[in-house]
Amino acid sequence: MRTLLLLAGLLPLAAQQATPPAAATPSAPPVASPVPSTDSWFSGYIDLGYRWQTGVGGSVDAYRSVVDLGSGPKLLGADFTITAPRNLFFDQIHARADSWGGEPYETLHFDMKKEKLYDFNADYRDIAYFNNLPSYADPLLATRGIALDEQSFDTRRRFANFSLDVLPGNWIVPYFSFDRDSGSGTGVTTFVSDANEFPVPNTMSDRTNLYRGGVRIELKRFHVTLEEGGTTFRNDQTVYQSPGSTNYGNSAAPFFGQTVDLTSLLASYGIRGSSTYTKGLLTASITPWLDLYGQFLYSQPKTNIDYQQNDSGNLVLESQLLFYTSQQYLVSAAAQLPHTTGSLGAEIRPFSHVRIIESWLTDRLHNSGSANANQVLAGLSPTEQTAALLSSSLVTNYNQQEIDVFFDPTSKLVLHGGYRYVWGDASDVILPAAGLVGAEQGTLRRNVGIGGVTFRPSQNLSLNGEVEAAASGGAYFRTSLYNYQKVRAQARYQVNTSLSLFADFALLNNQNPVPGVKDAFQAQQESLSFLWSPKGGKNWTVQGSYSRSTMYSDIGYLEPESLTPQQSIYRDNAHTASALFSGNLPHYFGLTPKLTAGGSLFISSGSRPTSYYQPFAKLFLPVRKNLAWFTEWTYYGYGETFYLYEGFRTHLVTTGLRFTR
Amino acid sequence: MRFVRTSSLVLFLAAVFGGASRAALPPGYVGSTACGTCHEDIAASFTKSPHDLVETDKKRGWEGRACESCHGPGAKHAESASAADIRDPAKLAAFAADRICLTCHLNQPTQIGRLQSSHAKDQVACTTCHKIHANGPNGLVVRKAAAVNELCVSCHLNVRAQFQRPFHHKVPEDAMSCVDCHNPHGSIRRAMLQSFGANEPGCFNCHADKRGPFTFEHAVVRFQGCGTCHEPHGSANPRMLIRQEVRFVCLECHANLPNAPASNSVLGVVPPSFHDLRSPRFQNCTVCHQKIHGSYVDRNLLK
Numbered sequence: 001m002r003t004l005l006l007l008a009g010l011l012p013l014a015a016q017q018a019t020p021p022a023a024a025t026p027s028a029p030p031v032a033s034p035v036p037s038t039d040s041w042f043s044g045y046i047d048l049g050y051r052w053q054t055g056v057g058g059s060v061d062a063y064r065s066v067v068d069l070g071s072g073p074k075l076l077g078a079d080f081t082i083t084a085p086r087n088l089f090f091d092q093i094h095a096r097a098d099s100w101g102g103e104p105y106e107t108l109h110f111d112m113k114k115e116k117l118y119d120f121n122a123d124y125r126d127i128a129y130f131n132n133l134p135s136y137a138d139p140l141l142a143t144r145g146i147a148l149d150e151q152s153f154d155t156r157r158r159f160a161n162f163s164l165d166v167l168p169g170n171w172i173v174p175y176f177s178f179d180r181d182s183g184s185g186t187g188v189t190t191f192v193s194d195a196n197e198f199p200v201p202n203t204m205s206d207r208t209n210l211y212r213g214g215v216r217i218e219l220k221r222f223h224v225t226l227e228e229g230g231t232t233f234r235n236d237q238t239v240y241q242s243p244g245s246t247n248y249g250n251s252a253a254p255f256f257g258q259t260v261d262l263t264s265l266l267a268s269y270g271i272r273g274s275s276t277y278t279k280g281l282l283t284a285s286i287t288p289w290l291d292l293y294g295q296f297l298y299s300q301p302k303t304n305i306d307y308q309q310n311d312s313g314n315l316v317l318e319s320q321l322l323f324y325t326s327q328q329y330l331v332s333a334a335a336q337l338p339h340t341t342g343s344l345g346a347e348i349r350p351f352s353h354v355r356i357i358e359s360w361l362t363d364r365l366h367n368s369g370s371a372n373a374n375q376v377l378a379g380l381s382p383t384e385q386t387a388a389l390l391s392s393s394l395v396t397n398y399n400q401q402e403i404d405v406f407f408d409p410t411s412k413l414v415l416h417g418g419y420r421y422v423w424g425d426a427s428d429v430i431l432p433a434a435g436l437v438g439a440e441q442g443t444l445r446r447n448v449g450i451g452g453v454t455f456r457p458s459q460n461l462s463l464n465g466e467v468e469a470a471a472s473g474g475a476y477f478r479t480s481l482y483n484y485q486k487v488r489a490q491a492r493y494q495v496n497t498s499l500s501l502f503a504d505f506a507l508l509n510n511q512n513p514v515p516g517v518k519d520a521f522q523a524q525q526e527s528l529s530f531l532w533s534p535k536g537g538k539n540w541t542v543q544g545s546y547s548r549s550t551m552y553s554d555i556g557y558l559e560p561e562s563l564t565p566q567q568s569i570y571r572d573n574a575h576t577a578s579a580l581f582s583g584n585l586p587h588y589f590g591l592t593p594k595l596t597a598g599g600s601l602f603i604s605s606g607s608r609p610t611s612y613y614q615p616f617a618k619l620f621l622p623v624r625k626n627l628a629w630f631t632e633w634t635y636y637g638y639g640e641t642f643y644l645y646e647g648f649r650t651h652l653v654t655t656g657l658r659f660t661r
Numbered sequence: 662m663r664f665v666r667t668s669s670l671v672l673f674l675a676a677v678f679g680g681a682s683r684a685a686l687p688p689g690y691v692g693s694t695a696c697g698t699c700h701e702d703i704a705a706s707f708t709k710s711p712h713d714l715v716e717t718d719k720k721r722g723w724e725g726r727a728c729e730s731c732h733g734p735g736a737k738h739a740e741s742a743s744a745a746d747i748r749d750p751a752k753l754a755a756f757a758a759d760r761i762c763l764t765c766h767l768n769q770p771t772q773i774g775r776l777q778s779s780h781a782k783d784q785v786a787c788t789t790c791h792k793i794h795a796n797g798p799n800g801l802v803v804r805k806a807a808a809v810n811e812l813c814v815s816c817h818l819n820v821r822a823q824f825q826r827p828f829h830h831k832v833p834e835d836a837m838s839c840v841d842c843h844n845p846h847g848s849i850r851r852a853m854l855q856s857f858g859a860n861e862p863g864c865f866n867c868h869a870d871k872r873g874p875f876t877f878e879h880a881v882v883r884f885q886g887c888g889t890c891h892e893p894h895g896s897a898n899p900r901m902l903i904r905q906e907v908r909f910v911c912l913e914c915h916a917n918l919p920n921a922p923a924s925n926s927v928l929g930v931v932p933p934s935f936h937d938l939r940s941p942r943f944q945n946c947t948v949c950h951q952k953i954h955g956s957y958v959d960r961n962l963l964k
Contacts, residue, residue, distance in 0.1 A: 046916035057749055064895055067898075079805075098804065098835065105836030107806070115714070127836055135908075136899040137946055139941040143691035152946055153798055159867060169714050182868040192963040193948045197942070210858065211798035223768035229858055235870060250942050267964070271957055273874075277859035281773045282825035291763075295773055296851070297860035301874050305957040309964075331958040337874035341860040343849050345776040355756065359776045361849055363860070365883060371958060390960060394878045403783065413755045414784050428880040428928060440880070445740045454784040459752065476884050477914050478927050490816065504818040516917075517927070522828050527818035547822030560936040568909045574899065576822035590754050600825045602897075610897040612827045 042661060044080030047630070049073075049656020058638075058648035061132040061152075066612075067636050069652055072100035077655055081243035083586075090114050104128035119165040129155045129185070133179035135643040137188070140250060146197040148188070148250075155185025155204060172217050179210040191239055191267065191311070194248035194318040198241070198258040206235040214279070222284035231301065233273035241265040246313070258317055260324060267309035267312055289349040293359075295343040296558040307331040317377065325379030335369035335392075355406040355419075358390075360399075368393040396426040404450065412457055417468070418450035426476055445473035446481070450451035475512070478519060478555065482512035498534045503527065518556045525549040540583030547576040571606035599635075620658075631655040686726070689734030696728040699742070703794050711800045712793065721765065731761050731793065738836065750793075755786035762787045771846050778847025785816075806838035815837040820894055829895030841866070842893070851886075862886055872961060875955030879962060880928055881914065882954055908938060911946045 053071045056063045075097060082093040100106050107127040113119040131137075132152035142145040162178040180614045184205040190197040241247055241263040251260065274457030277299035284292045312326035345359035369392040377384045404418035424444040433439065452466035468486040475482050488509040494500045504527040512519035529545035553570040580598035587593070599615030618632040632654045639647040686692055693716055697704030709726070716727035723730040731750060738747035750758040759781070766772065766787075769879055773824045775781050790812060791801045803809055810832055812820035817839075822831050831837050839845075842863055843853045850856060855863030857872070864887050865872040871882075881889050890910050903909045914929035936943045947953050949963055956962045 058932065092711065098806075105831050105834055107836055125836065127831060131900065133899045134947065141941075143941050151945070151951065157867065169718070171720070179866075181867060183870055189951050191946055192951075197949050202716070205871075206870040208872070218768055220768070223770065225770040227859075231858065231890070233869065250948070268946050269957065275858065279859045281770050283768050283770075284771055285767055291767060293776055297856075299859045299861060303862075303874055303876075303957065305876065307958045307964075314668075318720070328925045331875040333957055335874040335876045335957075339860055341849065343777075347776065353849075357686075357776050361777075364824075365880055367883065368875050369874070371876045371960075382906060390876075392877050392960070394880055394883060396884050401940060406756065408754060408756070409756070414754060414756070416782065418742075426828075426876070426880070426884055430877065440930065452757070453666065456754070466783060474797070476928055477889070478916060478929060479889070479913050480885065502815070504816075506819050514927075525670055525819045525822070529818050530749045545818055545821060547818060549819075549822065550905070555913050557912045558918070558931045559938060560912075560932040561934050561938065563918075563931065568904075568913050570904055570909065573827075574822075574897070578821070578825065587936075602825045604826075604897050608897050610827065612825070614825075 001114075025554040041083050041085045042070050042080070043083075044078070045658055046078040046080075047656055047658050049076050049630070049654050051652055051654040054651040054653070055650050056650045057116075059646050060648070061134065062638065062646040063636070063648040063650060064130045065133050066638060066648075067650075068104040069129060070102060071512040072180055074099070074103065074654070074656070076654070092503045104130075113168075116167065116169045119168045121161070121163045123159070123161040125159045127157050127159075129153065129157060129183075129246040133646060135640075135646060139610040146254075150190055150199045150250075152189055153185060153187030153204070155187065157183040159179070159604060170622070172215060174213070174215045176213045177210075178205070178212075181623040182207040183209075187238060187409070190250075191241075191262065191265055193249075193260070193262070193311070193315050195255045195316050196251045196262075198247045198249040198262045198264075198265075200239055200241045200247065200265055202239045204237050208233045214285055219596075220285075222282065225279070227279040228276070229279070230276045231274060233271070233301075233303070234275075235271040236268065237269040237500055239265065239267040255316055256321065257589065258314060258316075260314055262311060262313040262315070263310075264313070265311040267307070267311070270306040270308075271303055273301060273303035291347040293343070293345040295341075295345075297340070300338045301338060302336040303334065305331065305333040305335075307333070322377070322380055322384070324377040324384075327378070328376040329373065330375075331371055331373045333369065333371035335367065337365065339363075339365045341444075353408050357404040357406070358402070363396075363398040365394075365396050368653040370394065385420070390565065391431050393427070393429045396424060398422075398424040398444070402450075412455065414454040416450070416452035416454075420446075420450060422448065442476040443474040444476055447471050448576060460487075462492045463490070465489040478512065478517045479521075480512075481510055482514075484510040486510065495535070498532060500531050502529045512555075514558065518554075520554045521550040521552070523549070537582075540581070542579070542581050544579040545577065548576075549574045549576070569607075570603055572608070573606050574602065574604035576602050591625075593622065594620040596620070611637070611639040613637040626660045628658040628660070629655070630658060681767045687734075688697075688737045690726055691728050691735045691739045692725045693728045694725070695739050696732075700728075706794055710795065715765070722877075730765075740809055750786075750788060755784035755894075758786045758788055762791075765785075770800075774844060774853070776847070776848055777849055777854060778845075780845060781847060789816075805875065807835040809838040809840055810835060813845075823892070823894035826892075826895035826897050828897070828899060828901045830893060831900075832894075849894030871954045873955050875957055877958075877960045879953060879955050884928075907945045908943070911950075 013484040050073050051071055053069065077098050077214040079096040080094070080538045084091050088111050091114050095110045097108045104127065104435040108124040110122040111120060133148055134147060135142055136589070137150050137152045139148045139150065140148065160180045164175065166174045183335040186203050189202045193198045193406040209232045210229065212227055212229030214225060241262060241264055243261070247262040249260065249262065277297070280296045282292070282294045296366065307330065309329040311329070314323065314325065315327065316323050329617040341363045343359065345357065345362040348358070350356065357629055371390045373388045375386045400420065400422045402418060402420040404416060406414060406416050408414045414516070422444060426442045427440065429439040448468055450468050454464045466488050470481065470484050472482045487505070489505040491503045492500070506525045509522045510519065510521040525547060527545060527547040529543070531541070531543045549572070553569070555568050557566055557568050558564065559566050578597065578598065578600035579633055582596045583593065585593040585595055597617040599613070602610070604610050614636055616632065616634040616635065618630060620628055620630045622628045634652045635649070637649040693704070712727060715730055716725065719725065726840055731733050735747055750761055763772070766868045793801060795801050803812055832839065842855055844855050845853065846855060847853050850862070855866065857865035859861055861872065870881040887893065890903060892903055893901060894900060898905050902910055916931055917927055917929050919930045938944060944950065952959065952960065952962045952964065956964065958964055
């Protein structure tokens, strides 16, 4: 008891004198201490405002495809933390929301936890996918000046996730989770019929639910995670054209003297799917010099498809040169994809300065499908009825083995060398074969040498470099990595307490010398950034980055019409820069206004020269202790050299209030 | 100097008497209370940190010695008040610092992909991202998308630049974060990509409508993944494609003569001859082959 009393008396004394010695001792650099959290049980902020868009100069569709921000009242952001004032059923609740009010990306997050009892997280996002670029969606635009918005869509995807960990921090942790991913919207797609294709509206709606649950057993010597999960999936699409109108499609040329057109269409996809999966994870510390890792993963998704199509018009069956006036096409199909993955690995530390990592991975995926199609063509004499049964198989077996050795001769230098062997086989078969599509096979054989070095001579300077060089004896695709060299280097230098520099370099050189392929690909990127924050950024901070990238690809292909060898050459030379200034303005009534300004630019030349500018400025003016007014200006300017009609420019001005507690 | 001597004395006494009150303390250890006498702000902060569990949980074996579970025995440091007498993980090589973290955290599912992680291989220490003394509402690492992205691009400058291209995933807008697609602790997938379910590509977490399985698959999607045709970080080409026109994306692979004996056996057959590339109808392959990610009903991916 006396000891405790003496200690209690000494502790405040020591505490009062703790900070000055640390600062006064040159050999002991000050310890970066975190800022203790506020003691208030409720803290956070909410940003409410209004945005004006000055109107889009240029292509509104391109603007919506790239930016898509609009006018109106907005909940720009909110972030709240509630700390339990006493021993309630939670320790902390945290909620945040961003960009609500008709925004193209709305997010919401909520978490609540109680130490050693539970940890609950919920997340929701609603993201707009609008895409309607004239150069992409209108094949007739360049030649006939017709915009049919083919391959465009206006959809939203919504994601919800709920997860609950029970007894977190204990040795045994059960957990449960539910995810939902859904999408819906409209668009324009093409209905493809022999000799012509017709742009038609379509609707899309899909929904995937993912249920999972498992248990983590975390002991001192090993850990095991066992998880079971499953999904349900439904996808309903409709492609249609109302009766009473004539769709002449993309081809204006008569086919054997007749115009091929579409007068009505209703096609619907009813897709239902489900899957189950099993996951087993293991880590173990066998001895002080050996750690083991392993995992076994198995999934088997399945789908069943019911497709119905009724169309009419003046249509043709090219293979028989038969014209017909209406068609009924029904398909009943199914597919399943058992997929097994296993990996094993070990980290061995035979000596104090040497580590050996050995890992092995196999990934086996076998998809099989079948489709039973029935077709009735009317308008012929007699009516033609056909049936077809197709089966498909897609198989890939991927394997990888790698060994890495790390050697650290000093505490400031780490050398790394390794070797990876990748092998596998794949096949893609559809039976019965038709046309050029039949059975295809591929093999994969790749030897990769790995090297790396990390040098950190002082806490202010670190250098890191890694290189991979590979030689292949087979690849699945012509554009796959074959004989390649990959280099990555990084440097970080803290010049002084105010200024830090960072540089990054990456290079990928891939060659496939096989006759008929002749793939030559090179991509290189150099980046430099700085952060200047005098006095720890107390008054102002400037940061900037610049990146230069070049890409060159040259690969042979065959022109389908004549099988003439051609070269596909792609170039992209880009400059990217960004800058941000953030500084305090002269204060008033004890309140400090803040100005932030900067932006980014992207300029490229080559196969698709593009420019994209996004400057912005923001003024933040505190009104009272818990209230501030802010105004932000942003400009978006987009330009295409080859597709001038896709350029756009607009100003956005947002103003609002921040309430803080 | 006198001040230093006084402080050292105070620390020493605190260590000695603090130690006396905890007979269970192994030799060389002083207990977290003694640490808190000097590092007051860290100690106050630490009580609200997730790591405070180490301080109170008897099962973990570090009860009352949470500070020393990472910094090592502190008696000598408490006596001398010299930074040289205490282990500072920030000054250790990355792998050595990581070993300290892995003393407790190795046997957790988070580490299952560590051997394949380029972060681990490139000597990126746990403390690069995790602030061990932090006590914010989100624990030891930032959680908000904007903060996560800022943290990642502080090293991955090249990726930052790629996201400034016009067509990109909504990462700069902070509607997504880097960890939505990448697992910074490592995974068995290339580029430390996340998974969907057990072993399916993480892209399906958001693009579940592309998941299938399809009756007629587009083989490249299964064999090499979405990155074969798309630049997920950003592109100047619409829909993040790797080429300026769709036909080149397709024809660079679909250029093999059917049934031709090929020493390296590549997949992808040249299209039939009616595909007249001089006509705009055939220059954007996906106008007809609209189910390019795989079709449920048509072998040619037309519907």
